[in-house]
Amino acid sequence: MMFVLRRMLALAGVLVVSSFLVFAAMYAAPGSPENFLVQGRTVSPDVLAAIRQQYSLDDPFFVRFWNWLVQVLQGNFGQSLANRQDVGSLLADRLPTTLTLVLMAALFITFFGIGLGVIAGTRDGFVDKLVILGSSLGFAIPTFFAALILMSIFSVSLGWFPVFGSGTGVFDRIWHLTLPAIALALPSTAVVARITRTAIREERDSEHAVMARARGVPGSLVLRRHVIRNSMLPVSTIVGVHIAGLIAGSFVVEYAFTLDGIGTLLVNAVQKKDFAVVQAIAIIMVAAFGVINLLVDLLYASIDPRVREVRTR
Template sequence: MSFARFAARRLGEMAATLLAASFVVFGAMYMAPGDPASFLLAGRSASPEALASVKAQYHLDEPFLLRYGRWLGDVLQGDFGRSITYRTDVSRLLADRLPTTLLLVAMALLVVVAAGLFLGRLAAVRGGATDTAVLVTTTFAVGTPSFVAAVLLQGLFAVKLGWFPTSGAGEGFTDKLWHLALPATALALYLIGMLARVTRSAMAEALDSDHVTVARSRGVPERHVIRRHVFRNSLGTVLTTGGLIVSTLLVCTVLVETAFSVGGIGQLLELSTSTKDFPTVQAISLIIVALFMAVNLVVDLLLPLVDPRVTLGTRGAAA
């Protein structure tokens, strides 16, 4: 299968999945117990006329499929509706908060990739006591949930030592980096351990392969063997894990942003869920699903370029 054909097929699958996800996201509002109009009124009693006005404003008096079609048409034009809690357009809320979340995820991903690959490579190449130390360290990291790491890091480095701010996202790019340093570390800790273990296992398997033995028997310098034959052949497994890592970062950012009051879409999702701000919850949920699928698409397209043993349309090495 050609690259263009494969990419077109994956984009079509992504569009179909997004359409199905949008139906589920929109319908979830109406699966909640009670009348949606009562949630919109925040539990306040209202006259039949006021209730009818609310239903007309949010098109609750129309058939479900018609409401869904109207909402989907607005979403395709970038209109996610109006926030019930904040009394403003959801699109404006997302435009204000999404860049902060994306910067936080990017910082955490950079930390995960740098530390995870370094520790995994170090453990596989050195072995012995170094391998044991890395395994113990990564076991601790994997066993520490993001919200626990957030509380520990905030208590030590922000409250006790005062090296970092306790909350907020800062103003300006440099100030944002300083404010998001602790949240990014808390977000990355668990995933550093996971990536380090995956890298170590993939490189250890590559070290035992026949072509590595042949390269060493021919006198190829060890550093070239590690770089060209071991680490490179492990990148396919690492890249596949990278898709899971980015997806996990997007999910865990809700907890970390709430702990540090970062003000991104993760914290907004938590607040909107608790206040039953359905238009905002629907918009953020759909965006997170779209980001998940975009990450998987990028991984699928890059995997054959990184690992020639993988053919388009499959994940995993050829036997």
């Protein structure tokens, strides 16, 4: 319990520091929000001064950051400069698409990445070489290019999946997001499969596995309790890192398939210096990294009790 509490406090500190860094980067970038608001029109200095006063742009940097942080703690992410809408409402409309996309990609990475790695690690010959070749190709193909290939084959040529949009309803959304999720998960699936294969082979040839087989323990039992279980420690770390990075990489797939997720919202917000939107999405990304890393640590403790004993001291 104390370990979880310490990690939650550390996550809160990381959120504050990361939001400060993002706010500082946006503040130092060329251009200004009021220039976007006037849309290139020539306005008087009084109008510019009124705009800056309305959006508190004349306040010192640390004052603006502190005011924003206090509002976030109260559940208020501010108002978008570009859309004149509440940032919370904008995120609520777009988060379901991104979360569904990331969840589907995470399932692909977990099941196909680990599954193919286990198959290649426990089998020699053609199957092993096929998985190695497939993982090399999957890792080498950029996400955007993979999206275009999948779209061309399965949407345009075969017509199995829709080309654009995120769909409405549960099943329609899953149907629309299948190809984007595959494109997003492809490089990570290849990496996880290769690392899982290596970990399985190392554990398969380890001393304790060889001794267990020599004592007459059935091979299937050795595989489950010794080989696969022990190899999941490094694999779970890699899976967690890649799943945490899906949100940051989803904007490429969202742009290719014209999805209404937070990735495209982030790109537009950065271009327009929409501070409130950028800050909110940055907080979401950092929180996702922190939560997934916490889950990976808890998974470590369930896989290897020795990890739990060390962290409770």
